[in-house]
């Protein structure tokens with residue numbers, strides 16, 4: 001079974017992040033061909049990177065790193081749900097990515113982002129360059145939620161539309177295809193590196 005992991009990207013009190021993260025998680029759970037898990041960066045208990053040796057050496061000393069490594073090792077593809085902070089993605093998401101190296105390799109990644117007019121697109125552009133460096137398989141498809149605060153109901157709940165659901169299924173189709181393809185390819189790629 002292909003394992004897709006959805007990673008949140010904010011730990012702020014009152015964060016909006018959990019809304020799009022839970023939304024895409026529920027849609028992904030409806031797929032029969034994958035196992036999906038929602039990873040909340042707020043629950044990972046990762047301090048600012050505190051390993052003495054860079055992750056490319058895979059000499060982890062801390063329990064939290066070893067646990068995080070196992071979680072990402074055991075994934076075939078990712079959806080990052082990211083806010084945009086000062087035209088980039090959040091420091092907590094960067095920190096979680098920086099902890100590891102091999103664990104990200106040759107696995108597809110797609111994005112859900114939100115913010116003001118640009119809908120978090122500048123955050124995603126930065127994530128794409130990080131994906132290249134960590135040898136993830138960066139997918140074009142993404143969901144943007146521009147000016148998300150204009151689409152909240154009286155209780156502060158974002159009003160997702162059928163168009164959003166259609167787009168979400170589109171990115172899942174692509175992600176699952178590449179997760180399966182890259183799972184097979186990883187064996188060859190890893191043995192040549």
Ligand SMILES: Cc1cc2nc3c(=O)[nH]c(=O)nc-3n(C[C@H](O)[C@H](O)[C@H](O)COP(=O)(O)O)c2cc1C
Pocket residue numbers: 009010011012014015016017018083084085086087088114115116117118119120
């Ligand atoms: C430090 C900081 C910087 C921000 N910079 C941007 C920005 O560059 N572009 C943007 O669209 N929104 C920006 N915003 C507004 C965020 O899109 C908005 O606060 C959003 O709710 C943050 O996501 P979160 O609630 O999940 O943490 C910024 C917010 C913060 C806290």
